[in-house]
Amino acid sequence: MTVALISGVIVSAVQVVLDARRVSSDLDSQAAQTIAMVKDAATQAVFSIDDELAQQVVDGLFAREALHSARITHPDGEPLGSRTRALQDDFFRPLTDPIFGSERTFRTPLTRDANSSAIYGYLNVGYDTAPLARVWLNRATVTFMSVIATALILGMVLFYVFHLLLTRPLLRIVHSVKQVDPAHPDDRLVPIPPGHDRDELGLWVNATNNLLVAIGDSQKRHQEAEDRVSRLSRYDQLTGLPSRDTFMELLERDIADAKERNHALSLSVIGIDDFKSVNEQCGFRVGDLILQTVADRLTSKLGSTRFTFARLGSDQFVVVERGLRDGFQAADTTERMLEYIGKPMMVENQTIAVTATIGVALYPSDAQLPDRLLQSAEQTMMLAKQNGRAYFQFYVASIDQEIRDRKQLEKDLSQALTNHQFHLVYQPQINLETKRVIGAEALLRWEHPERGLVPPDYFIPVAESNGSIVEIGQWVLDQACWQAARWSDEGTPLRIAVNLSAVQLRQPSIVNDILETLARHNIPAGRLELEVTETSFMTNLSDAVEKLHRLNRAGISIAVDDFGTGYSSLTYLKQMPVQHLKIDKQFIRDLLVNEEDTRIANTIIDLGRSLNLSVVAEGVETAEQEYYLSQRGCKLAQGYYFSRPLPSKEFETFVKGFHQKFVENNV
Numbered sequence: 001m002t003v004a005l006i007s008g009v010i011v012s013a014v015q016v017v018l019d020a021r022r023v024s025s026d027l028d029s030q031a032a033q034t035i036a037m038v039k040d041a042a043t044q045a046v047f048s049i050d051d052e053l054a055q056q057v058v059d060g061l062f063a064r065e066a067l068h069s070a071r072i073t074h075p076d077g078e079p080l081g082s083r084t085r086a087l088q089d090d091f092f093r094p095l096t097d098p099i100f101g102s103e104r105t106f107r108t109p110l111t112r113d114a115n116s117s118a119i120y121g122y123l124n125v126g127y128d129t130a131p132l133a134r135v136w137l138n139r140a141t142v143t144f145m146s147v148i149a150t151a152l153i154l155g156m157v158l159f160y161v162f163h164l165l166l167t168r169p170l171l172r173i174v175h176s177v178k179q180v181d182p183a184h185p186d187d188r189l190v191p192i193p194p195g196h197d198r199d200e201l202g203l204w205v206n207a208t209n210n211l212l213v214a215i216g217d218s219q220k221r222h223q224e225a226e227d228r229v230s231r232l233s234r235y236d237q238l239t240g241l242p243s244r245d246t247f248m249e250l251l252e253r254d255i256a257d258a259k260e261r262n263h264a265l266s267l268s269v270i271g272i273d274d275f276k277s278v279n280e281q282c283g284f285r286v287g288d289l290i291l292q293t294v295a296d297r298l299t300s301k302l303g304s305t306r307f308t309f310a311r312l313g314s315d316q317f318v319v320v321e322r323g324l325r326d327g328f329q330a331a332d333t334t335e336r337m338l339e340y341i342g343k344p345m346m347v348e349n350q351t352i353a354v355t356a357t358i359g360v361a362l363y364p365s366d367a368q369l370p371d372r373l374l375q376s377a378e379q380t381m382m383l384a385k386q387n388g389r390a391y392f393q394f395y396v397a398s399i400d401q402e403i404r405d406r407k408q409l410e411k412d413l414s415q416a417l418t419n420h421q422f423h424l425v426y427q428p429q430i431n432l433e434t435k436r437v438i439g440a441e442a443l444l445r446w447e448h449p450e451r452g453l454v455p456p457d458y459f460i461p462v463a464e465s466n467g468s469i470v471e472i473g474q475w476v477l478d479q480a481c482w483q484a485a486r487w488s489d490e491g492t493p494l495r496i497a498v499n500l501s502a503v504q505l506r507q508p509s510i511v512n513d514i515l516e517t518l519a520r521h522n523i524p525a526g527r528l529e530l531e532v533t534e535t536s537f538m539t540n541l542s543d544a545v546e547k548l549h550r551l552n553r554a555g556i557s558i559a560v561d562d563f564g565t566g567y568s569s570l571t572y573l574k575q576m577p578v579q580h581l582k583i584d585k586q587f588i589r590d591l592l593v594n595e596e597d598t599r600i601a602n603t604i605i606d607l608g609r610s611l612n613l614s615v616v617a618e619g620v621e622t623a624e625q626e627y628y629l630s631q632r633g634c635k636l637a638q639g640y641y642f643s644r645p646l647p648s649k650e651f652e653t654f655v656k657g658f659h660q661k662f663v664e665n666n667v
Helices: 002-048 051-061 094-101 131-176 200-234 244-261 275-282 284-302 327-342 370-387 397-418 456-466 471-491 508-521 539-552 572-573 585-589 595-610 623-632 648-666
Strands: 067-073 079-084 105-111 121-128 264-272 308-311 316-324 343-349 350-352 356-363 391-396 422-431 436-448 452-454 495-499 528-531 557-563 580-583 614-617
Touching: 002 051, 002 079, 002 094, 002 105, 002 121, 002 131, 002 580, 051 079, 067 105, 094 131, 105 327, 244 264, 244 308, 244 316, 264 275, 264 284, 264 327, 264 370, 275 350, 284 308, 284 316, 284 350, 284 557, 308 557, 308 595, 316 327, 316 370, 316 397, 327 391, 350 539, 350 572, 350 580, 356 370, 356 585, 370 397, 370 456, 391 436, 391 456, 397 436, 397 456, 397 580, 422 471, 422 495, 422 508, 422 648, 436 456, 452 648, 456 471, 471 495, 495 557, 508 528, 508 539, 528 648, 539 557, 580 585, 585 595, 595 614, 595 623
Parallel strands: 356 391, 436 495, 495 528, 528 557, 557 580, 580 614
Antiparallel strands: 067 079, 067 121, 105 121, 264 316, 264 356, 308 316, 343 350, 422 436, 436 452
16 A cells, blocks of 8 residues: 555656646747737837837737736837736645746847847736646646545555455465464364465465475374384383383382282292293294283283283293282282193194293282392292292292302303213113013213212203203213113113103204214114103194104104103093103102002003003112012012112123022022
8 A cells, every 4th residue: 555655646746747847838838929929010019119009019918817917128128018917816826836936027039030130129028827837736636636546546456456365365374374283283284265276375375284294294203103112112012011111110109009008919920931942943933922822811811900911021921919818819810820821822823832930929028129029029930940840939038049059050050061070870670570671761960079969850950941951961862872882782782761851852953863873873773762751742742742753763762751740641642652651759659558649550550551551660669569560560660679870880780680689589
């Protein structure tokens, strides 16, 4: 509007100025025409010195309204005829007189001939500028007002057009932009003003919306990345359970709540037994699926109202039970967890059964600080693993020392084979019918330089848990085969029995390793008997059966050791290539004393006979036991009644003496 108004003022001013110049020029033209009309008559009057004619000429000029004065004079200035009229009194004279002057005078010399230099007089005419100035002023006013009005109208039109096409859409856009949520900029995009889809405003709005969408996408990706980082740090990606750090926060909250309510809680650390062998045998994908299944079973079976779950790492889980009545309730829960975990699971078209060992610590009796409570349960679980599998153990005060002893034992065990601290002893196996030594069981002994003789029941579980049993077991097999070959060369061909650990049986190369050992010592496969426990083939039955069948087809005998103490069933015995069942010595020890043990021993002997399997009784210590077993149909036996495990030289002496004594008794 200001630009239009200023432009109108400038244009109208220019037009008024130009019109003033034109009026001034018209005034000069009129004076020239008037003078030209009376010049000849005025010249004649001056030349004739005719006063009357001169006055007539002057009076004739006053017929014009604008004429103010007229005078015809001689060259010396003496008037011949003259007349004057007062200037018109006009309201706008103060405005127009500065522009045009109050009057304009014109003087023309009077001559008879244009080329003559003789001047007879002068004609003086004075014009009043008021009439023409009034016309100019009226026209200037109309011009100025019309131009200003035109400028104002044009400005109003442009203002309205700009308001419709630009200002109002921009205000709507500004209002829409103000409504945009900075946290979610793409939730409310800016609408395109009607009619501006294809013009610059539409392009600008589209560009703004694209920018808002890009910002929203960037924020979402950033938030997703933050959520992923938070979840990676707070939750286990495999099982979805809280991670160790997150669990510690939850445990602090649970302990604070238990303290406030004066309640007890239990913390159970669960370790999958021999999970490393499962990974090596079945693959890491199967291992991951097993961990997921274990986590799902725990969370679905126990629920989440009274329990907090987490994965500590690797094969370890932790469960906190709140609102305990007493330790017996914690024991019941732990037994249920063992049951849930121990059920066979179908993974990658394989039926796999795993077991777990659980360490339990109680708040507030065992520890009152979160980290100490967790440490107590972890240490208890580690200690429980060396004592066995598939059971739970509660925290005791002496656990710290036991853990330190266990660590030192692991360190010493790792150096025992290199330092030649192992040796084998051999316990004879007697045929109860022929009373002859038909074989020997090779037993491992560890002579520690400081501890002395370390019991196998103490260090074998440690070797199995850390995997060193594979190397130790191969050494035992190699030494036993070497000894069997030596006895054969000396004329005493005996069958040698070697214990095969569950960890060894899971090794992919175990069959080839055994057959290569037999070939290296050049002894028939029939001279070797492998003793496996029932738990050796429970983890992956199909794989264990396939390997044992390959060994049996090569001529190696298979015996089930400690029969009756594990999970054996007729289904397993039907699938396994077994030739011998060994009755565990705990049933022989109280034979004829404990009715239940006697019944179990009899059942195993009858089972072996029905399946056409040889039954070996371990731990025979008295003549009464030997006689009873012989009468019940048990064909093979070993134990202190016949001989304790002996070094190779003493064993050879025993065999010769035992056979000689039998001959003498028969004679």
